[in-house]
Amino acid sequence: MSxxxxxxPGEGIGIVALANADAKQSPITNIALLAVAKALASQTGNxxxxxPTNSSTLSRGNPRRRSRVTPRAEGTASLHSLDIxxxxxxxxxxxxxxxxVHSSSPSCQNVLxxxxxxxxxxxxxxxxxxxxxxxxxxxHVRFTHSxxxxxxxxxxxxxxxxxxxxxxxxxxxxLAGLATFVVEKESxxxxxxxxxxxxxxxxxxxxxxxxxxVRQR
Amino acid sequence: xxxxxxxxxSTLSDMRFADFVSNRVFKSLSMNSSTYxxxxxxxxxxxxxxxxxxxxxxxxxxxxxxxxxxxxxxxxISSVEDLVRHLFWSTWYLTYRPRAGTMxxxxxxxxxxx
Numbered sequence: 001m002s003x004x005x006x007x008x009p010g011e012g013i014g015i016v017a018l019a020n021a022d023a024k025q026s027p028i029t030n031i032a033l034l035a036v037a038k039a040l041a042s043q044t045g046n047x048x049x050x051x052p053t054n055s056s057t058l059s060r061g062n063p064r065r066r067s068r069v070t071p072r073a074e075g076t077a078s079l080h081s082l083d084i085x086x087x088x089x090x091x092x093x094x095x096x097x098x099x100x101v102h103s104s105s106p107s108c109q110n111v112l113x114x115x116x117x118x119x120x121x122x123x124x125x126x127x128x129x130x131x132x133x134x135x136x137x138x139x140h141v142r143f144t145h146s147x148x149x150x151x152x153x154x155x156x157x158x159x160x161x162x163x164x165x166x167x168x169x170x171x172x173x174x175l176a177g178l179a180t181f182v183v184e185k186e187s188x189x190x191x192x193x194x195x196x197x198x199x200x201x202x203x204x205x206x207x208x209x210x211x212x213x214v215r216q217r
Numbered sequence: 218x219x220x221x222x223x224x225x226x227s228t229l230s231d232m233r234f235a236d237f238v239s240n241r242v243f244k245s246l247s248m249n250s251s252t253y254x255x256x257x258x259x260x261x262x263x264x265x266x267x268x269x270x271x272x273x274x275x276x277x278x279x280x281x282x283x284x285x286x287x288x289x290x291x292x293x294i295s296s297v298e299d300l301v302r303h304l305f306w307s308t309w310y311l312t313y314r315p316r317a318g319t320m321x322x323x324x325x326x327x328x329x330x331x
Contacts, residue, residue: 005300007308014308016300023270136283157275164274172269 004028013039022172084181084188085129088213096213098129098143107132114140117160117169140171143179151179153193180205190214223289234288246306248299253284258294 002024007014015035017028085100085108099108101124111132116122129143129151140158143151156173163170177195181188182205192209201208223234230237235253243251250263255277258264269275279292 005304007304009308014301014304016297016304018297018300020265021268021270021272136279136287159273159275162273163276166274170269170273172275 002028004032006032008036011040082183082186082188084191086188087216088190089216090211090213093135093211093213094133095216096131096133096141098131100129101126111140114158114160115142118158118171138176140173141176142173146178149181149183151181151191153177153179153195177210180209182206188215219290220286221289233285235285235292238288238293242303243299246299246302248295248302250296251299252294253288253292255279255281255284255294263296264294 002019002021004015004017004025013036015032017032017035019028083100085098085103088096088098090096097107097111099105099111101112101122103109103112108130111130112122114132115130122128127145131141131143132139133141138155138157141153141155143153146152153176154173155176156171158169158171158173160169162168177193179191179193181191183189190206190213192205193211193213194209196210199210206212226237227234232240239252242248250261252258255264267275267277279287284292
């Protein structure tokens with residue numbers, strides 16, 4: 001968050017701090033604490049008042065809890081032997097086409113070109129998966145292999161031609177969650193995304209995940 | 218939660234949530250630099266650019282096609298002055314309650330604080 005609005009009505013102090021850049025919570029919080037300290041010092045006539053060291057009163061939100069997902073005990077064949085790239089669907093999020101470095105469709109090639117523009121180390125041996133889609137918070141998603149059935153998800157936007165006067169490619173991808181693939185009878189049936197809602201649930205992947213995508217054949 | 222809340226408000230008021238907030242909050246508090254509309258902000262000539270955390274220029278993150286959906290939890294374009302005005306009135310009302318003859322005096326007290 002890069003916007004802070006806070007008040008202490010008892011002291012008659014209000015603070016508004018805005019920053020037109022992402023993830024500036026720490027600097028604007030420090031600025032707000034300094035402003036509060038100076039305002040309090042001026043009220044009491046104490047010029048040596050120091051900023052509060054505990055910023056908990058200006059902290060917002062609860063710590064996110066990781067969603068615990070229990071993979072199926074049966075049919076957990078190694079993903080390395082299976083082709084998990086392909087089309088998946090969720091009624092709320094729509095269609096997600098997962099591309100691997102071996103995907104040959106024109107649309108997947110465009111997706112891979114986008115990722116190669118910001119990751120020159122992306123090789124033909126990569127086990128990562130890639131998505132390009134239209135959503136509110138991201139246009140590109142990358143699945144980085146973590147454990148046998150799990151991938152770490154990074155989501156954001158890739159600007160292959162830069163933006164504005166600076167044409168250097170860049171991305172805003174950041175950690176977004178965890179994907180767990182479910183295999184039945186040596187075939188991938190879908191994957192669940194967890195770590196988004198902060199709600200902890202137990203149970204099979206398709207029930208405990210925040211989002212469940214079904215493999216489309 | 219906020220999306221549901223904005224839907225409830227828009228249904229009961231029979232208008233877009235953004236319009237409800239503009240009419241009932243922004244105009245009421247003379248927050249003349251506040252809007253949900255990117256076009257309106259651009260037309261003022263005072264709509265600032267936005268950057269990533271590492272300093273790259275990027276477009277405004279919330280496009281118009283999603284503005285109504287996200288109007289509950291996000292999307293207000295405003296200024297420090299307008300938000301101070303909103304902050305004053307929201308905390309003043311909770312703390313002092315309106316009394317005849319005191320509203321103007323309290324605003325002056327806030328503006329004169331160092």
